[in-house]
Structure formats: C-alpha cells, structure tokens
Amino acid sequence: MTDDTHRAMRESLGAFVLGHLDPIETARVRAHLDGCAACRAEHEALAPLALALRDVDPDFLEESPEPGALLGARIEATIGTERTRRRRRAAVQRTLVGTAAGLVLVATFLAGGRVAGDDAPKAAPLETVAVSSTSSGVSADAGLVDHTWGLEIKLNATGLEDGESYTATVESAGREYPAGEFVGVTDVEIHCNMSTSVLRDEASGFTVWDSDGRPVLHAEL
Numbered sequence: 001m002t003d004d005t006h007r008a009m010r011e012s013l014g015a016f017v018l019g020h021l022d023p024i025e026t027a028r029v030r031a032h033l034d035g036c037a038a039c040r041a042e043h044e045a046l047a048p049l050a051l052a053l054r055d056v057d058p059d060f061l062e063e064s065p066e067p068g069a070l071l072g073a074r075i076e077a078t079i080g081t082e083r084t085r086r087r088r089r090a091a092v093q094r095t096l097v098g099t100a101a102g103l104v105l106v107a108t109f110l111a112g113g114r115v116a117g118d119d120a121p122k123a124a125p126l127e128t129v130a131v132s133s134t135s136s137g138v139s140a141d142a143g144l145v146d147h148t149w150g151l152e153i154k155l156n157a158t159g160l161e162d163g164e165s166y167t168a169t170v171e172s173a174g175r176e177y178p179a180g181e182f183v184g185v186t187d188v189e190i191h192c193n194m195s196t197s198v199l200r201d202e203a204s205g206f207t208v209w210d211s212d213g214r215p216v217l218h219a220e221l
Contacts, residue, residue: 006036013043017050087165087211126154127200131219135159140208140217146200153179153206155192157217160184164210170196171205179206 009032015021016029033040126143133139140157151170160166161184168179180194196203200221208217 006032006039009036010039010042013039013046017043017046018053019050084163087163129219129221131155131157131217133217134214135210135216138216142206142219144200144221147195150195150197151179151200151203153192153194153196155194155208155217156189157184157192157208158189160186160190160216161210162186166211166216167209168192168194169207169209170198170203171207172198172202173204176207 009029012021012025012029016026021029033043124145124147126145129142129144131140131142138157138159140155142156143154145152145154153168153170155168164184165181166184167181169176170179171177177196177198179196180192182190182192182194184190203221205218205220207215207219210216
C-alpha cells in the first residue's frame with residue numbers, strides 16, 4: 001500500500017465512525033483496519049466521540065446559547081478584574097524597568113562626577129512651565145531642560161488614578177512624539193523625568209494621556 005493510499009484511508013476514519021461512507025468505501029476502510037495497527041488505534045480513539053455526537057440535535061446547532069443574567073454578570077466582572085490586573089502588572093513592569101534604567105543613569109553620572117571633579121559640566125537651567133488639567137482632582141507643574149539631544153520634562157503631579165498607565169507626548173510641527181510612560185498614584189505626588197528627541201525650540205507643547213487615549217494634562221510651550 002502506498003503512502004497516499006494509507007493517508008486517504010486515515011482521512012476517511014472520521015466519516016467511517018460517523019457512518020457517512022457508502023458500502024464500498026466502508027468495506028475498504030474495514031479491510032484497511034484489519035492490517036493497520038496505527039489506524040486501528042486512531043479508530044478506537046474516534047469511536048467514543050462518534051457516540052457522543054449521535055446525541056446532538058442538529059436543529060440546535062445554529063443557536064448561540066446565552067448565559068443567565070447572574071452568570072453573565074459574573075463572567076463580565078471576572079473579565080474586567082483580570083484586564084485590570086494585567087494592565088497593572090504591565091504598568092508595574094514598565095515602572096521597574098524605568099527605575100532600573102534611572103538608577104544606571106544616576107550611577108553613571110555619579111561615577112563621571114567623581115572622575116571629572118571640578119571640571120564636570122554644570123546642570124542645564126530649568127525652565128518652569130504652566131500645566132493645565134482636564135481631569136477633576138488632578139493638578140501638576142513641570143520644568144523643562146533643554147539638552148543638545150532633545151527636551152527633558154520634569155513632571156510633578158497629584159490626583160492621578162492609582163495603577164493607571166499614562167503616556168506623554170510632545171507636539172512639534174503638528175505631530176506627536178513619544179516622551180515616556182508612567183503609572184499613576186492617587187495619594188502621593190509623583191515626580192517623573194521624561195524625555196524626547198524633539199529640541200526645545202521645536203516643541204510647541206506636551207500632553208499626558210490616560211490608557212483610553214484621553215488627554216489628562218497639557219502644557220503650551
């Protein structure tokens with residue numbers, strides 16, 4: 001028997017156990033099963049499924065069963081809770097990565113300061129900007145540092161939603177450029193250092209967005 005013939009017989013096992021083959025095809029499959037241990041094993045595995053399918057009423061196959069009101073509410077609540085947990089886990093992971101990166105930068109800066117001594121460059125001046133809030137209970141202020149590589153934003157904010165993921169962008173020439181992400185904490189003032197490749201004289205403003213894409217804070221530059 002060729003491989004193609006064996007494959008064809010094996011593909012017919014599903015129709016065979018359901019009784020959908022004509023008499024000639026049924027006889028061929030039975031003859032094949034007598035001499036093929038592998039197909040006999042697969043047939044034995046399929047046979048119980050065929051028995052279960054016989055109890056299925058075809059008139060109900062097109063219907064989509066709906067859970068009861070109480071069960072449906074519990075399912076939706078469980079899904080919502082799991083989404084919140086995943087979002088907060090992802091936000092915490094991003095925060096940890098950002099913190100680790102910040103510690104590396106601080107360590108590098110301190111090491112460079114010890115080596116350079118009095119010849120180390122002075123810190124760039126801080127430009128204070130007014131920040132407006134579009135969300136009740138949220139307030140913020142910010143300072144800008146003009147670097148040769150781009151703009152650094154030092155944001156201080158209170159009243160942000162606990163565990164919510166926020167994204168900052170900088171506007172320049174009608175486009176939005178990413179400036180960083182952070183996680184909100186309701187009862188504590190947060191201090192975030194964010195940066196973008198947009199230069200200070202090319203930036204016209206920055207905006208902080210929540211995870212639903214709604215603006216929460218904005219500053220005109």
